[in-house]
Amino acid sequence: MNSCTKCGNTHIIIRRKQSGQSLCKECFLASINEKVLKNIRKYKLIEKGDKVLMALSGGKDSVVALNILNSLKERNIIDLTALTIDEGIKGYREEGIKIAAKNAQKLGVDHKIVSFKDYLGLNLDDMMAKNDQIRHACTYCGVFRRWILNREAQEEEATKIATGHNLDDETQSIIMNYLEGNINNLVRIGPKTEAPDKRFTVKIKPLREIPEKEVGLYAVAAGLKVHLSGCPYAGESFRWEIGSFIKELSINHPTIMYSTLKGFEKIKTALKKEITIKGNLGVCKRCGEPAADDLCKACTFLKDWDVK
């Protein structure tokens, strides 16, 4: 009960309520590494020779993912680079960017920093000042980040984009899209995106089955320097409400996130047969990126502000 289930060490750092397993620091870190690498193989997230672009915010999730992916780089299985996007959130983002750079440097991973300001002419704070509270900051942030990530990946000739999404994030997305009736988006959720054509770089989520708490524990246990702070814009979004609700439920029902994910995987196959995802993407008239309509989502927003 008070010793590591795997090696007997009496200094345990986690007791998994889901499985009853207790683990010491070394066995915990090893178990996460194994689980992530196992999922990479199982879902074919990475193939030998891939050039992976890690979306590195400096937060615990992307820093942990970078460290685990680096083990594949060290074994010469992949080429790894990191990209940090400076959204321009005063008093919050600066620290994360510094930490992201330090982590990349420590591992010897090439690192590039790009900003909303340079790309779009506006940073997120500017957008929110113009926005009159019509849309949540997370909407702009998400759309523009995806847009920049895709462009940068194409420029770097990356074959995969890795993001730090964890089990909590993924469960939130499933529940959110379901509750909003957004079934087109729901069926797209998965360990890797299916890029409709070459203009999209495939996105992968290596930490998708790791609970957020365990990603945090990994960062602390491995002594990684991570940016631990909340985004000032994160509060009061629908995602935040759903996230709090699921975390609350998980206290008494520790397997609920995992079962939500696994249950979704089962119905997804059937759902996809019924729902045809809009194919034949055109090109955005403004920026040339793939778009479902005349303009891509990023350009729809930008046009409203009439910049660049």
Add this chain to the structure above:
Amino acid sequence: MKIKVIIGEENLDQKIPEGCTVKDLLKKMEIPSETVVVKKNEFIIVEEELIQEGDTIEIIKVIYGG
């Protein structure tokens, strides 16, 4: 008994009763245990761990909503 509690930049002196666990301490301080990693005298511990006189408890918030 007296212990030291570190949260972020803050250094607090706390008084807790005998037989107090990490879980009890977090409850008393109104910190949700599912959002933090706790170290006792620089080692990560589980929330069932007993706290003793003179211990230094570091509470590291790893989950920020959403």
